[in-house]
Amino acid sequence: MATSELSQEIEQRVIQLCGEFKQGITYQIIQNDMPELKLPQIVEVINRLLATSRIDMLKKDDDMLVFKLRDPGSLHRIKGAEPEEQVVYKIIEESGTQGIWAREIRAKSNLHLNTVEKVLRKLESKKLIKSFNSVAAPKKKTYLLYELEPDRSLTGGAWYSDQHFDSEFVDILNQQCWRFLEQKTVRARQVAGGPVAVCNASYGSSKEVLKHITDLGITKVQLSIEDIETILDTLVYDGKVERSTAGEGGQGVRLYRAVTSFLPTPTFMTIPCGVCPLIKECDDVGSITAVKCHYMKEWLNLDF
Structure with missing residues (x-):
């Protein structure tokens, strides 16, 4: 079998593995499936698939590299973009409506923070992504795809306006x-x-x-x-x-x-016990005031 035919066969098998492992594949998974291959051969095939935008490379929290199939829709939207833009866009796309911070993008892409920030500005100018400030972290920009709306847990829902x-x-x-x-x-x-x-x-x-x-x-x-x-x-x-x-x-x-309430609903600070200087002498709040305490008597206007 010719070298080119063998390479194409390996590429097809890597694509199949990516389809079987939705969370992505590693070098180890490829080697386990095709033990006859040497690591340099696998690297060569992976680089070719990355160059033709057929797969994406992501970096997990434990620094392990993972390869996943490229979404055809994503490929259309960022066609002609630089490799760094494609990587950052894919990471943001995977964050969904939860969005992602710039430092998290840096950790997953292994790009320098300055490069990430530059790429983010480019993607925003192209209206491919947008940023917002979440209620939990109003000083940090969170990025998500331009056509998505952030999750209500991040915006505070209907009860929040401008965080x-x-x-x-x-x-x-x-x-x-x-x-x-x-x-x-x-x-x-x-x-x-x-x-x-x-x-x-x-x-x-x-x-x-x-x-x-x-x-x-x-x-x-x-x-x-x-x-x-x-x-x-x-x-x-x-x-x-x-x-x-x-x-x-x-x-x-x-x-x-x-429902009709005959008395205003009291809170702890509106009933006398809330401000009573003798509250510490009660076993339970209000346990003796109902019959003895002049504060309660005055509040309810009772004659006892």
């Missing part, structure tokens, strides 16, 4: 969600019959609440069912809303209804 928690937006949603459920309860009392019927008619699903918020047009952010349920759950914790579930075994649609 800052938008408390005003959350308060508005909180009020509007509660108002919708309160109005639903009022309508139920006017239409429904007995107490049980009124109670059942007072419930609204998180999907209904989401539609109401969307129809109000108070936000340009596209909210999800999970976002609305997060807001509704805070109302549950505040004692303003009651939650139930429609479906067998507690698995199904979440339902919510407004």
Whole structure:
């Protein structure tokens, strides 16, 4: 068999191995599959496949080199790019919506940090990648493919604007969600019959609440069912809303209804015990104040 034919056969087998090992292959895997080959022969074949952009070379955390099949879509997007650009692009592509930092790219590509930063600027200018600052690390740029949106865990989701928690937006949603459920309860009392019927008619699903918020047009952010349920759950914790579930075994649609509280929901710092100078003398917070403490007496305006 001619040398060229043998080389082509080896190349095809390496390509097949890359298809079998989705996580990539190493020199050792190739040698185990073709023990008759010497390392220089394998290196020559690998270099030829890299030069023709049929495979990519990545560096793992333990400095081991791994070879993977090149994605045809990626090849089209970065056709004609320099080898360093191709390597960096591939690493960013594999990070998906989680993105990746420049120093992580440097570690995986084995390129100098200055080279990585230069390549990143080139790829950004070509609109192949983009950068953003995550909520967890606002001072570090995270890179991902231009057409992808970063994972919500990195951006903070709907509650964050420019890496800052938008408390005003959350308060508005909180009020509007509660108002919708309160109005639903009022309508139920006017239409429904007995107490049980009124109670059942007072419930609204998180999907209904989401539609109401969307129809109000108070936000340009596209909210999800999970976002609305997060807001509704805070109302549950505040004692303003009651939650139930429609479906067998507690698995199904979440339902919510407004509840009437006769006293304001106290917090630890708003009840007298929170500021009482004698709190250390109580075995449990409030255990003796209900009958003796003048702070509690004054707060509840009781005559005992």
